[in-house]
Amino acid sequence: MDNSQQLKEAFSKSLELDIKDITDDLAYSVNKQWDSIRHMNLVAEIEDLFDIMMDTEDIIDMSSFAKTKEILGKYDVKFDT
Amino acid sequence: MTLNSTLEGKIAFITGGTRGIGWATAKLFACKGATIILNSISDESVLHARVEELQTKFGVKCDSFSYDVGDREAVKECYAAIFKRFKRLDILVNNAGVLNSSLLGMITSENIDHTINTNVKGMLYNMQSASRLMTRNHSGSIINLSSIMGRFGAEGQTVYAGSKAAVIGMSCSAAKELAAQNIRVNVVAPGFIDTEMANEIPPEKFQERIESIKMNRIGTPDEVANVIYFFASDLSTYVTGQVLGVDGGMVI
Known part of the structure; x- marks a missing residue:
């Protein structure tokens, strides 16, 4: 499975979202599921x-799915463009 | 029901761990089987000697980081290193602290900055990074060292007491925030304890303090370490957001 997936x-x-709802424009606090508590869970999941x-x-700064990919680039996590 | 009161398999980080309460805690935790990570800003040779002593006496794994807890970048680097070496953190004892006595009218800016940087910012930075490592395992215990002065104040201790009151506020907030992750945050508030800090006060003040203690004696670092151990271990799995005084009845 590639990094993006x-x-x-x-x-x-x-x-706790359906995988089809995870798109580049998924944004923190705009989507009600992405609140501050889940944000920290997400960080732990990504770090792991x-x-x-x-x-x-x-x-x-991790304010959207697209932005998250950009930030992860700093940590040498590559995504296919 | 069997209580697991050992710390075997746990990774414990103790700031200000080479003397006084920090060192007593390190020895007790090592005796209970924990892997110990010590921090100190003091001479690195002292830190290394402490690490060697723990390894030799208790046969536990041990590591150390020499840095100023008020230096945010250094704290970040330390936790990144802990993550790389151990992959987890179970216990943080936020013990590093400084005490500079001054009457209100004679408090210098340097005193304020130094005390707040170490006692407040340092504690916050360590809690912040530790809780992130603990979140990964959905468990952990943070024990923050306040002081009886943080609850009741003392003459000549406005800055120190303010910084230790901040520890209580920060800890209660963090306890509320982290409870859902099964991370507990508790505060130990020692009274008059036989450490270098206590021995720096003038003899007449020393006696005055002893007389204010219902048990009529100074406490030992080991007696504080025992309470820290209670919060660190599985003996207190349903306890969070509490402030426990260890003061021989100085305040009842």
Whole structure:
């Protein structure tokens, strides 16, 4: 499974959303499922998945699915464009 | 029902861990089988000697990080290293602290900055990073060291007491936030304890303090460590957001 698909599954599991609802424009606090509590669960899930530890500033900046992929690039997690 | 009162398999991080209450806690945790990670800002040779002592006496794994808890970047690097080496953290004892006595009219900006950086910001940075490692396992225990002064104040201790009151507020908030993740946050508030801090006060004040204690004696670091152990272990799995005084009845 590629990184993009794995990330989608992490979002789906943490935010309790159907995988088909995980799109680039899925946004923090716009989608009611993506609240601050689930956000921290999502961070833990992503860190576990890619074996990284993100900076606090990056956690705060993680405002959409697309933005999350961009941020993960800093941690050498690559996504097919 | 069997209570698991050992710390075997647990990873415990103790800030300010080379002396006083921190060191007593490190020895007790090591005796109970935990892997110990020590922090101190003091001489690295002291830190390494402490690590060696724990490994030799108790046969536990041990690691150390020398940094100032008020340095946010250093805290981040430390937790990234803990994550790389251990992949988890079960217990944080937020013990590092400083005490600078000054009457209200004589408090310097340096005193305020140093005390707040270490006692408030340092504690917050460590809680923030530790809770993220603990969230991964949906369990953990954070024990923050406040002081009897954080609850009742003391002459000449406005800054210190303020910083220790902040510890209580921060801990109660964090306890509410982290309970859903099964991460407990509790506060230990020591009274007059036989540490270097206590021995720095003038003899007449020392005696005055002893007389204010119902049990009529100074406490030992080991007596505080026992309470920290209670919060760290599975003996307190349903306890969070509490402040427990260890003061021999100084305040009842």
